[in-house]
Amino acid sequence: MTVLAILLSYLIGSIPTGLWLGLKLRGVDIRLHGSKNIGATNTTRVLGKKLGAIALAGDAAKGLVAVLLFGRLAQWQYLPLVCGIAAIIGHTASVFLCFRGGKGVATGGAVFAALAPIPTAIAAAAFAAVVALTRMVSAGSIVAAIVLAASVIGLGAPWPLQAAAVAVALYVIFKHRANIARILRGQENKI
Numbered sequence: 561m562t563v564l565a566i567l568l569s570y571l572i573g574s575i576p577t578g579l580w581l582g583l584k585l586r587g588v589d590i591r592l593h594g595s596k597n598i599g600a601t602n603t604t605r606v607l608g609k610k611l612g613a614i615a616l617a618g619d620a621a622k623g624l625v626a627v628l629l630f631g632r633l634a635q636w637q638y639l640p641l642v643c644g645i646a647a648i649i650g651h652t653a654s655v656f657l658c659f660r661g662g663k664g665v666a667t668g669g670a671v672f673a674a675l676a677p678i679p680t681a682i683a684a685a686a687f688a689a690v691v692a693l694t695r696m697v698s699a700g701s702i703v704a705a706i707v708l709a710a711s712v713i714g715l716g717a718p719w720p721l722q723a724a725a726v727a728v729a730l731y732v733i734f735k736h737r738a739n740i741a742r743i744l745r746g747q748e749n750k751i
Contacts, residue, residue: 561633561634562633562634562636562639564633565630565631565633565634565639565643566630566639566642566643566646567646568626568630568633568643569625569626569630569631569642569643569644569646569647569650570646570647570649570650570655571650571655572622572625572626572630572647572650573622573623573626573646573647573648573649573650573651573654573667574650574651574653574654574655574656574657574661575618575622575650575654575656576598576654576656576657576661576662577598577600577603577614577615577618577619577622578590578598578599578600578602578603578607578611578612578615578618578619578662579591579598579657581603581607581611581614581615581618582603582606582607582611585607585611586607586611588606588607590602590603590606590607593605593606594606594749595749597662597663598657598661598662599615599619599662599663599665599666600612600613600615600616600619600666601697601698601751603615603616604616605749616666619651619662619666619667619670620666620667620669620670620673621670622647622650622651622667622670623644623647623648623666623667623668623669623670623671623673623674624670624671624673624674625647626643626644626646626647626671627640627641627643627644627647627670627671627674627675628640628674630643631643631644638720640674640675641675641720641721641724644671644672644674644675644724645671645724645727645728647667647671648664648667648668648671648728648731650667651664651667651668652664652731652735663701663732663735663736664728664731664732664735665701665704665705665732668705668728668732669683669684669704671728672708672712672725672728675721676708676711676712676715676717676721676725678711678715679708679711679712679715679717679725680708682707682708682711683704683705683707683708683711684704686700686703686704686707687700687701687703687704687707688700690703690704691751694750695750695751696739696743696748696749696750696751697751698736698739698740698742698743698748698749699739699743699748701732701736702732702733702736702739702740705728705729705732705733706729706733708725708728708729709722709725709726709728709729712725713725713726
């Protein structure tokens with residue numbers, strides 16, 4: 561059951577929520593517009609606030625289902641964490657998109673909300689503050705990833721959770737490398 565749980569988590573993470581919403585409801589491939597990303601931010605830019613909110617909820621739900629449902633299919637104590645990581649990997653390297661995907665922020669946020677709610681709340685506050693100040697979702701996402709990892713470590717979570725938080729933060733930063741370059745050039749998209 562452990563392997564099945566991890567596989568199911570990866571598969572649910574692989575569902576490209578924003579892309580499928582655009583294709584099915586509007587006949588629009590969001591990969592051809594805006595930032596060309598499949599995540600909720602680009603879905604909002606291209607398809608509007610309503611479908612953007614649905615994409616955000618869908619991407620977050622993937623992380624929650626992986627941790628809270630699939631992570632309980634076997635008795636291994638680290639299965640919820642591994643299933644959460646599998647969902648994040650699915651979102652960023654989707655089997656449905658030739659192993660391409662989003663940046664993992666909403667799915668990752670939901671995974672850590674289920675596993676480490678207090679550090680996630682701190683990271684969400686940092687995200688909101690940075691977005692309010694800069695009007696850049698990418699800057700908020702990067703800062704939130706760093707704050708999440710620091711909070712997980714600072715609050716003394718078990719070492720596997722600390723290691724996962726650092727790894728996910730580094731991965732999120734890596735996935736935002738083009739955004740970082742645009743921020744440094746003063747050309748990043750704002751909301």
